[in-house]
Amino acid sequence: MWLRKGVFKYITLLLVAGGLQADITITQLANEGAIISDGETRVMIDGMVVEPYSVYGGLPAAAAAMFSAASGPWSGIDLALASHRHHDHNQPRFACRFMQASPDTIFVSSPQVLGLMREKCRKLVTTDPRFREILPQYDQPEIIELGSAHVTVFLLSHGTRKYARIQNFGHLIRIGGMTVLHLGDAAMSPADFERAGLHEVKVDVVMIPFWYFQPGPGADLVKKYLNAPVKLAVHIPPGEMEEVSAYLAEAYPAVLVPEKPLQEIRFSSDALQAPP
Numbered sequence: 001m002w003l004r005k006g007v008f009k010y011i012t013l014l015l016v017a018g019g020l021q022a023d024i025t026i027t028q029l030a031n032e033g034a035i036i037s038d039g040e041t042r043v044m045i046d047g048m049v050v051e052p053y054s055v056y057g058g059l060p061a062a063a064a065a066m067f068s069a070a071s072g073p074w075s076g077i078d079l080a081l082a083s084h085r086h087h088d089h090n091q092p093r094f095a096c097r098f099m100q101a102s103p104d105t106i107f108v109s110s111p112q113v114l115g116l117m118r119e120k121c122r123k124l125v126t127t128d129p130r131f132r133e134i135l136p137q138y139d140q141p142e143i144i145e146l147g148s149a150h151v152t153v154f155l156l157s158h159g160t161r162k163y164a165r166i167q168n169f170g171h172l173i174r175i176g177g178m179t180v181l182h183l184g185d186a187a188m189s190p191a192d193f194e195r196a197g198l199h200e201v202k203v204d205v206v207m208i209p210f211w212y213f214q215p216g217p218g219a220d221l222v223k224k225y226l227n228a229p230v231k232l233a234v235h236i237p238p239g240e241m242e243e244v245s246a247y248l249a250e251a252y253p254a255v256l257v258p259e260k261p262l263q264e265i266r267f268s269s270d271a272l273q274a275p276p
Contacts, residue, residue: 024176024205025266027073028258030057031088032184032207032235035073038176041147044074044105045081045171045182048095049088055237056088059261067094070102073262077102079146082109083184084158084168085116088235096121099130108132108144108153110167135167138195150174156186156196163187170196172203177269181206181228185235188217190224198225205230205267210244213252230267231255 027035033047050067052058059067066072080098082090090113099107100121107130114133118125125131134153136142141154151173158166171182181203186192188211193199206228212218213233222231233255236244245257258265 023266023268024178024180025264026180026205026207026232026258028234028263028265029073029261030059032083032182032209033089033261034182034207034234035077036173036175036180038148041079041149041175042077043079043081043146043149043151043173043175044077045173046083046089046184047074047077047080048082048090048098050091050094052238053087053091055239056235057238057261063261068097068101070098070105074098074102077105079144079149079151080105080107081151081153081169081171082107082113083171083182084110084166085112086166086185089184090116092117092120096124099124099128106130106132106146108134110169111135112167136169148175154196156183157189157192158185159187170198172201178204178267180204181226183208185209188212188221190217190221193221193225203228204269205232207232207234208255209233209235210248211235213248213255232265233257 024036024038029047030049031046033049034045035047036043050059050064067074095117099105111133114125114131134142136153136155138155141152144151144153151171154170156168156170158168168184168186170184170186173180206226208222208226208231210233212222233248241259245259248255248257256265
């Protein structure tokens with residue numbers, strides 16, 4: 001694996017043409033957690049969440065046991081990423097446990113995320129070269145290349161006031177001939193999306209926090225910046241899943257809603273259609 005600085009506006013994807021088949025599988029975990037795989041390389045983002053946190057979900061007992069053993073869906077993870085330090089996206093105690101159980105996984109995240117992990121497993125984080133700390137800037141994203149995955153990591157604001165200092169990363173994951181966009185908990189700010197360069201990026205699958213689809217400013221952001229052929233509504237609290245799913249089915253029938261941890265969705269570039 002290697003990391004380098006990159007120019008974000010050039011990280012785009014042309015869909016596979018000429019009858020070639022390119023597939024990826026996205027496995028839903030808790031909240032915004034997902035494993036993205038093309039059968040060769042497995043990338044996990046915000047996937048080290050086991051316990052419920054606030055109104056947000058965790059893993060059922062059987063899935064939690066597989067997580068701790070780095071088995072089942074969690075076996076063979078090549079690259080683990082965390083968008084930011086909040087415990088509904090990365091839980092340090094469980095992240096340490098997973099990295100100990102999965103010796104070939106490389107973990108890349110912010111100083112804030114790794115700082116919290118050092119409180120739980122200092123020796124592992126400070127001595128193991130598999131832990132990589134990055135802090136991209138708006139004009140200088142970080143590029144990670146590992147196996148068949150090409151990942152662009154870039155800043156997206158988490159918000160204002162108490163959220164302004166949160167180091168929140170967006171991830172553009174090019175794998176299996178397709179591009180997946182993960183926003184973390186990006187603030188609904190057109191100016192920030194422009195500053196991050198999202199108006200210049202073409203994606204195939206985008207994972208969008210469900211509140212972007214609620215009445216308010218999110219709808220315009222989805223239409224202008226996130227209008228990918230496939231949209232997944234994520235980060236839905238388990239207690240609100242039924243209500244949110246019913247609302248999205250009526251207001252945004254084309255949006256997919258992964259409802260349970262370990263649900264798998266397979267995408268093929270040949271099957272994608274342009275957004276309306």
